[in-house]
Amino acid sequence: MNKPLVLIVDDEPDIRELLEITLNRMDIQTCCAENIAGGKTLLQQKSFDLCLTDMQLPDGNGLELVDFIQALPDPIPVAVITAHGSIESAILAMKKGAFDFVSKPVDLSTLRQLVNNALKLFNTEGAVAKERRPRHMLLGESLVMQEIRAKIDKLARSQAPVYISGESGSGKELVARLIHQQSSRSDRAFVAINCGAIPHELMESEFFGHKKGSFTGAVSDKKGLFQAAQGGTLFLDEVADLPLPLQVKLLRAIQEKKIRPVGDQQEIPVDIRLLSATHRNLSDMVQDGSFRQDLYYRINVIDLHVPPLRDRPDDIPVLVDHILAKLTGAGKQDRPSLSPSALSALRHYYFPGNVRELENILERALALYDGNIIEIDDLSLPKAVRGGTKAPEYDETAGSLEEHLERIEKQALTLALEANKWDKAAAAEQLGLSFRSLRYRLKQFDMDS
Structure with a gap:
């Protein structure tokens, strides 16, 4: 196998020599440049696996090199070397796409770990990475x-x-x-x-x-x-x-x-x-x-x-199918399905507890339904939702967006408490909240009494 090739960009000869010796001992080849212009030239001439660049260079800032690498057709990992205490520079570099940073004086064990992580990423992208894609x-x-x-x-x-x-x-x-x-x-x-x-x-x-x-x-x-x-x-x-x-x-x-x-x-x-x-x-x-x-x-x-479930109602059918499969362990032909009215009610529900609440609703429905179809009455939803009422529409004349959302949340809390006869633990479970989170919200809205 070809040895990895790393580009080192630093204007201090001692630092370049230290990095070269360290990487060569890791069986890694190196090329060096002392400024941004030299680094860009080498990047256009050779195929590198990683770039290590100082932040302060004679002809500019290392961030310029980060931007240059990110704009390449096949960008490589780039790590920045910052002066001790210049954490703001490191943060800005990572916002721009830098892989990581290391501070001066360079700790060699930290440097070796950083290089290994970067090269491992470079080598596992492609077929292996695609197998871990989050689509499913x-x-x-x-x-x-x-x-x-x-x-x-x-x-x-x-x-x-x-x-x-x-x-x-x-x-x-x-x-x-x-x-x-x-x-x-x-x-x-x-x-x-x-x-x-x-x-x-x-x-x-x-x-x-x-x-x-x-x-x-x-x-x-x-x-x-x-x-x-x-x-x-x-x-x-x-x-x-x-x-x-x-x-x-x-x-x-x-x-x-x-x-x-x-x-x-x-x-x-x-x-x-x-x-x-x-x-x-x-x-x-x-x-x-x-x-x-x-x-x-x-x-x-x-x-x-991460958006709330109410902002993506079109995803609810596939989520329902996935959750029912997980809860029942049954194949598509054998597991229950939702009636059109039940699915419609879920699509119009506000879901203050989001996906966790959807799981709780379906788990309870599995204990209540008869036959192969889960009906709307099997879902533990507030009466207004079972009747087909949507979450309140936003009225621009009714105050700020924050005030509007507070009213909706208060309504959801009240409905859950009423549905569970003011049993706070049961209401928290229905909403997909911890008991502590429910108490925090009730106190925040002066509803804890």
Whole structure:
């Protein structure tokens, strides 16, 4: 097999020599340029597998080279080398399509891991990557779902942190898993954690691990989530629930790519791809001071919004068929189907709990229906929906869009509570929400009494 060929662009001879020696010892060939013009010339003359470029070059900024490579017919992974503390430059580079970054002074173990990840991605694209395409996992042919699948394809070719926004139950964790499965890290661990489910006093130990005897009850060394995800992907769901003290430590871990277990004197290098999600509005939380602005910009390098189910009603039939197949384990000929009126009711339902709520509705319907057809009365939907009423239309004279959406959400909460005789746990299940999320919403709308 031909050896990989890497382009190194840096104006410092010592750095070029260090990178060349390191990569040559990895059985990788190298070519060097000392400025942007030389790098562009070599890119047009040779076929490279990876480019490593400094940000500050004599004839311009390394971002210009990132843009140039992204515009090539077959763009290659490009990683930027930044001065220590210039995290803003690294973030901008990844927004433009850079694969990853490494800070000066260059840590050689971090560099080797970055190069291996990039080359693995380059070698697995094509036939292998196509087998992992999300078409059969992220269902729906609506325009928004086609756009999300295309964006997942693109994001899988980067190491940039991705912030996945969307309502509860809309499929944010599924999107995160698909980004991981299509990436160069697919053969390593995908570690998902709900930040709201960890007691605050245990968070630092859960994230970074601890040493034996570091606190009462620490009877042995324990690895944290960062170490468990080493070489793979760490997904922080409901990242908005992180307390401010841990936000500071998380920011440092992301920027320095190192962690310090509780009770340890030494920092440990970690190599993870960070994905995060929440149903809350992080920008509003930054404004009110409950979420750090620097952490927000660090995890929100790329924003991927997952639309609510009500915005893609044409996808409901294929989702229904998939969920029924999963719940019954039956073939297409043997599993039940929905009557036209039942399917119409689902298409017109507001779905505050999104796809998770659709699954709950169909699971209950399977316990109630007779014969081979699920009728509208078998669906646990509010009476207004069973009667064919659509979600309220937006009236421009009725206030802002935010006020309009609040009225719709209040109506959905009220209908669910009434349908379940004010049993909050049952209402939360019907809406596809956790009990904690339901209580948060009720308190937010002054409905908790």
